[in-house]
Amino acid sequence: MPPSPNERPTLKTIAFMTGLGITTVSRALKDAPDIGAETKERVRLVAAQVGYYPNRAGVRLRTGKTNVISLILSLEEEFIGLTSPMVVGISEILATTQYHLVITPYSTRSDPLDPVRYVLDTGAADGVIISRTEPKDPRVALMMERNFPFGTHGRTEMGLVHPYHDFDNERFAYDAVRMLVERGRRRIMLLHPPPSLTYHMHMRSGFERGLRDFGATAVPFNKVDLDDSLADIRAACEAAMQAPDAPDGMISGSGGGAVALVAGIEAAGLKLARDVDMVSKQSNDLLQWLRPEVITLREDFRLAGRELAKAVIARIEGQSAIELQTLSFPVLQN
Amino acid sequence: MPPSPNERPTLKTIAFMTGLGITTVSRALKDAPDIGAETKERVRLVAAQVGYYPNRAGVRLRTGKTNVISLILSLEEEFIGLTSPMVVGISEILATTQYHLVITPYSTRSDPLDPVRYVLDTGAADGVIISRTEPKDPRVALMMERNFPFGTHGRTEMGLVHPYHDFDNERFAYDAVRMLVERGRRRIMLLHPPPSLTYHMHMRSGFERGLRDFGATAVPFNKVDLDDSLADIRAACEAAMQAPDAPDGMISGSGGGAVALVAGIEAAGLKLARDVDMVSKQSNDLLQWLRPEVITLREDFRLAGRELAKAVIARIEGQSAIELQTLSFPVLQN
DNA sequence: CAAGCCACCTGTATCGTTACAGATTTTGGC
DNA sequence: GCCAAAATCTGTAACGATACAGGTGGCTTG
Numbered sequence: 001m002p003p004s005p006n007e008r009p010t011l012k013t014i015a016f017m018t019g020l021g022i023t024t025v026s027r028a029l030k031d032a033p034d035i036g037a038e039t040k041e042r043v044r045l046v047a048a049q050v051g052y053y054p055n056r057a058g059v060r061l062r063t064g065k066t067n068v069i070s071l072i073l074s075l076e077e078e079f080i081g082l083t084s085p086m087v088v089g090i091s092e093i094l095a096t097t098q099y100h101l102v103i104t105p106y107s108t109r110s111d112p113l114d115p116v117r118y119v120l121d122t123g124a125a126d127g128v129i130i131s132r133t134e135p136k137d138p139r140v141a142l143m144m145e146r147n148f149p150f151g152t153h154g155r156t157e158m159g160l161v162h163p164y165h166d167f168d169n170e171r172f173a174y175d176a177v178r179m180l181v182e183r184g185r186r187r188i189m190l191l192h193p194p195p196s197l198t199y200h201m202h203m204r205s206g207f208e209r210g211l212r213d214f215g216a217t218a219v220p221f222n223k224v225d226l227d228d229s230l231a232d233i234r235a236a237c238e239a240a241m242q243a244p245d246a247p248d249g250m251i252s253g254s255g256g257g258a259v260a261l262v263a264g265i266e267a268a269g270l271k272l273a274r275d276v277d278m279v280s281k282q283s284n285d286l287l288q289w290l291r292p293e294v295i296t297l298r299e300d301f302r303l304a305g306r307e308l309a310k311a312v313i314a315r316i317e318g319q320s321a322i323e324l325q326t327l328s329f330p331v332l333q334n
Numbered sequence: 335m336p337p338s339p340n341e342r343p344t345l346k347t348i349a350f351m352t353g354l355g356i357t358t359v360s361r362a363l364k365d366a367p368d369i370g371a372e373t374k375e376r377v378r379l380v381a382a383q384v385g386y387y388p389n390r391a392g393v394r395l396r397t398g399k400t401n402v403i404s405l406i407l408s409l410e411e412e413f414i415g416l417t418s419p420m421v422v423g424i425s426e427i428l429a430t431t432q433y434h435l436v437i438t439p440y441s442t443r444s445d446p447l448d449p450v451r452y453v454l455d456t457g458a459a460d461g462v463i464i465s466r467t468e469p470k471d472p473r474v475a476l477m478m479e480r481n482f483p484f485g486t487h488g489r490t491e492m493g494l495v496h497p498y499h500d501f502d503n504e505r506f507a508y509d510a511v512r513m514l515v516e517r518g519r520r521r522i523m524l525l526h527p528p529p530s531l532t533y534h535m536h537m538r539s540g541f542e543r544g545l546r547d548f549g550a551t552a553v554p555f556n557k558v559d560l561d562d563s564l565a566d567i568r569a570a571c572e573a574a575m576q577a578p579d580a581p582d583g584m585i586s587g588s589g590g591g592a593v594a595l596v597a598g599i600e601a602a603g604l605k606l607a608r609d610v611d612m613v614s615k616q617s618n619d620l621l622q623w624l625r626p627e628v629i630t631l632r633e634d635f636r637l638a639g640r641e642l643a644k645a646v647i648a649r650i651e652g653q654s655a656i657e658l659q660t661l662s663f664p665v666l667q668n
Numbered sequence: 669c670a671a672g673c674c675a676c677c678t679g680t681a682t683c684g685t686t687a688c689a690g691a692t693t694t695t696g697g698c
Numbered sequence: 699g700c701c702a703a704a705a706t707c708t709g710t711a712a713c714g715a716t717a718c719a720g721g722t723g724g725c726t727t728g
Contacts (some may be wrong), residue, residue, distance in 0.1 A: 008457065010684055026686060036706060053456050057394035058684030061713045066391075075422050084418035088409050091439035100458070103435045105425035122387050123342065124434070150545040230623065240715040256620065263623045286590065289564065289597045344714055355678040360716060371698060392714030395683045 009050040010058075010059020016048050028118070029054075053086065067098045069312055070125035072115045074132060076108045085284075086153070090129065099126075104230050113138055120146055127312035129153070133164070144328045149315040152309040153322070163311040163324035166280075167299045169199045169253070170206035172330045176251040176279035177210025179295055183277045185249030189219040189240060194227045203253055219247040226253050228250045230260040237264025241276075253279040255287050255296070262291055281330070288333055295329035303327070342617050345382040351380050363388075401432045402537070404459035406449045408466060410442045417465070419618075420487070423639020424463065424509030429464055431647065433460075447472055454480055461488070461646035483649040485642040485658070488532050497645035497658035500634045501615075503587070504540035506664045510585040510613035511544025515631055523553040523574060525591045526566045528561045537587055546601045553581040560587050564594040571598025573608075586614040589621050589630070596625055615664070622667055631664035638662070 007013075015022045020043065028043035029033045046052075069141050071085060071090060078277040085102070094101050096292075102125060106115040112132070116139045119125050126149065130139055133154030143150045144160050151163040173190065180188055190207050193200045211218055239248060241264065250265075252258035258280035265276055272278060273293040279285065282296035311324040340349075349356045360379035362369045363386075385545065394400050405424060407417060421435070428435050436459060440449040446466070450473045453459050460483065464473055467488030477484045478494050485497040507524065513598050514522055527534045545552055558570040574580060575598065583597075586592035592614035599610055606612060606627040614621065616630035645658040 023708055034706060055684050057391045060391035061395050062685045075425060087437060091437060095439055101437045103421060103425060113603060259620050259623045271513055286593050286620055290591045357678055389714050396715045633693060
């Protein structure tokens with residue numbers, strides 16, 4: 001019985017059209033060595049002609065390969081818009097491959113291990129990308145233990161070697177201090193990431209190294225971090241500016257945080273560039289347009305997405321993890 | 335042969351454990367009417383106990399149901415961050431179902447029909463969500479013709495009934511004009527969406543109705559639209575402000591556009607609230623923090639994501655399209 | 669008590685693909 | 699020419715699920 005011409009073509013369709021066996025067609029399309037060159041050519045031609053795509057469910061059922069990369073996203077952090085460019089970067093890479101991108105969400109209020117366990121237990125993907133990486137990240141430990149391919153946005157501190165892409169937050173904070181000191185600022189305040197995340201340490205250590213090397217002092221600012229609401233950050237900043245030892249320089253670990261700090265400074269009746277200078281990490285340029293006085297160092301999330309997608313695929317293909325660790329560096333805007 | 339206890343459990347595992355047939359287990363888990371109540375209970379218990387999830391590839395191969403919703407994203411538009419909250423909204427809904435969210439990207443430089451054709455031809459998803467909807471949108475026509483479930487962010491003008499969620503841009507522009515006139519502004523400029531998109535018409539007609547009803551006049555501003563770069567928009571705005579008939583009121587169809595307009599106004603040496611008032615659509619609150627003088631009306635993209643996800647699922651389940659059309663309204667910030 | 673009906677359960681075939689173990693034909697060596 | 703070794707090709711089974719067409723046993727019904 002000839003396969004219906006209206007249905008999506010399968011190996012059977014091509015087998016019928018070429019007069020070959022289904023197995024032969026399958027192996028021809030895989031360029032297997034035991035198939036004749038002319039046969040392969042013929043099969044490829046017919047396959048292209050009828051617009052054949054392998055059925056993903058068939059492949060997945062038989063081989064276990066899902067051809068899916070899962071991006072695990074916290075529903076809370078993300079609406080700030082940071083991951084949007086990351087999704088774009090990942091998509092750019094996956095578009096050139098067979099992989100699809102699946103978004104696996106979780107709520108920060110629930111266990112961050114849940115989505116990872118879900119993917120591992122159900123075999124929902126061939127590889128995973130996670131962010132909000134912690135020094136002793138249990139997700140990383142779990143995936144390493146199961147030997148499951150993944151990449152992290154951010155590093156860990158467990159002596160486990162795994163693929164990552166990270167922004168050099170140590171250098172960012174160090175350079176930020178330098179730039180502030182160059183502008184004559186000496187009393188510097190840092191709006192840091194939540195202490196649970198690895199890059200908190202990086203940013204703090206760059207900050208402190210900068211203070212030492214360039215001779216500035218830290219103004220404590222520990223009541224809020226980048227996970228807090230902009231309203232809370234602004235209020236804390238306003239209070240800090242009105243305290244006796246108010247800072248004359250500020251560093252913000254994100255563009256959103258910087259906006260809140262600027263609002264706090266101005267609510268205290270002070271003025272950027274005149275009373276305070278600020279260096280901020282920035283991923284898009286809205287801040288730049290409205291407060292060009294803020295010095296911004298760009299973190300390229302799109303690049304991060306590209307690097308992570310490449311790393312995870314390479315890991316799936318068996319490349320060793322140590323070759324799949326990349327770092328990117330702050331770039332001064334303008 | 336008992337199924338290996340290390341592997342993921344399948345129907346076979348449960349069948350072995352309960353002493354039932356595979357078919358019975360399958361039907362019991364589906365709550366089929368021809369299975370005894372006690373049996374169902376027993377099967378459900380064992381299934382929960384061993385942590386059974388149906389194998390997606392098996393279901394998909396046998397039934398054709400993918401349990402996937404595809405969000406089709408333009409790689410260019412999106413890094414402004416608009417779709418990030420939309421992804422969150424979609425995820426919130428899908429998390430309560432069996433559906434996975436797959437991001438299917440395309441480049442605005444290529445044919446927007448490509449990703450739709452891909453999903454249709456490969457059966458990659460059970461339903462699709464698209465944005466950047468046009469009055470005669472060929473993607474909508476194609477999916478309607480193939481009777482494929484989808485939802486659009488934005489309406490069409492083809493006399494075809496399909497699920498959509500839209501923001502009432504007509505009302506937005508109308509209200510915006512009113513608010514500007516209330517502040518004594520009479521010469522109003524509109525930064526509109528690209529003319530190819532449906533909501534361009536909506537926004538323009540609300541704008542013009544507002545001008546008539548409230549007695550204001552339009553200042554032409556047709557060289558740029560919201561798809562242009564912020565730099566181009568700013569330059570165009572600066573030029574407009576220096577022309578003899580400069581506007582004293584402005585309406586921006588997006589928060590990003592508003593930032594560029596503000597920069598243009600200020601580059602021309604003018605001042606918000608004093609020389610010009612502005613009403614902008616806004617999806618996050620960065621603008622609000624740095625230029626509180628700008629009046630912002632919120633468009634809730636997260637809600638849009640939720641509504642669209644619900645609509646597509648309902649459509650898949652056979653609900654009629656006309657019941658799946660929703661509109662949301664501008665909300666004044668503060 | 670046979671027939672019919674219900675309530676429950678189950679075997680078989682199938683979706684599209686690939687691993688595996690042959691089968692068939694060609695080629696080459698002597 | 700004959701046999702072994704390549705070179706090509708192919709059928710079967712299996713991945714996990716479900717549609718479909720039967721089974722089986724008990725109970726009512728006339």
